[in-house]
Amino acid sequence: MRIALGQLESGTDIQANLAAIDRFAAEAARDGAALVAFPEYATYEKKTVDASFPAVAEPLDGPVCQELASIARRHGIALVAGVVETSDEPGKAYNTLVAFGPDGGRLAFYRKIHLFDAQGFGESTFIKPGPSTDPVVFEAGGARFGLMTCYDLRFPELARSLADAGAEVLLVCSSWVPGTHKTEQWLALNAARAIENSVYVAGVCQAPPVSVGRSILVDPMGVVEADLGLEPGVQAFDVSLETVARVRELFPMFRQRRL
Known part of the structure; x- marks a missing residue:
């Protein structure tokens, strides 16, 4: 199947953000993608x-989700x-x-559980952690997708729970805060989650300056x-x-692990 990554430069103008999502979704559909993923805080973001x-x-x-x-x-x-939801x-x-299907029906939602209280930031001051740690997996285009948000990437047990729940592609929707070695960590952690779970990882990120960009697809x-790279844009890729099945046979970790 074919999926697209939409790297946004979201700001505080919700309508402008939705217009960018609309443009990128149209481009992804024209390129044959069955699914397009956008970053954390796609509809409202600031530094x-x-x-x-x-x-x-x-x-x-x-209204925001109705428009999505x-x-x-x-x-x-x-x-x-990524949206900002009332609690x-x-x-x-x-x-x-x-997540919405091609018919506009809601497929799934995931409330971030690991809030970014690190690097001098205090996300939990204004954001409430999701009440459930159950893995959120949904199907689209014949594939099973698992949902993670940004700082979740540093917690490998969440990625493993999604793989255990059947995910073949992890969507890591992020606004990765810049800083020393942060881009290197972003790239390494996406690759690590892919290798240790034998899944594709689509890490889709906000563009600079609010974030590091570098949205990636790892096999x-x-x-x-x-x-x-660093600029806003959308691209579609085959997965x-x-x-996934072949790599899981080459490295049958799910059968071999001892807990």
Whole structure:
């Protein structure tokens, strides 16, 4: 199957962000992609998570998600994007990934569980961690996708739980905060999660300056098959479920591990 990575340069103008998502989804569909993935905070982003995030948050049936569903339906493509979702706690929102099918129906949603309280940032001041640690896996285009968000990439047990739940492709939707060695870590961790779980990893990131860019697709052997560099853009790539199955036979770790 064919999937696309949409590297955005999202800001605080929600309508402008949705327009960019629409353009990139149209381009991905024209290029034959069955699914297009966008970054964390795709519809609202700024350099620091602050009180404006819960202020703009909406429920998953609100106008922002309705427009994302409409984009998926209009272009006949599955779509995954990061949104700011209302929570039941005043002053806090959820950092949520939501997936829509090509008919506009909601396939899944995942509320980020590992919040970025590191490197001088305090995401949890305004964002509430997801209440469930259950792996979120959905099917689109004949493949099974698992959802992770940014800082989750540093927690290998989440990726393994998604693989155990049947994921063949991990979508790591991110706004990876820049810093010393951060790009190197981003690239290495995406490759590590692919190798240790015999899956494709599609790490789709916000572009600089808010993030590091370098959205990548890594195959189950750890080979980087695509790197979008630093500029906003969208590209489609083939993933082979036969490759996933072959690598899992070459390295039958799921049968051999001892817990």
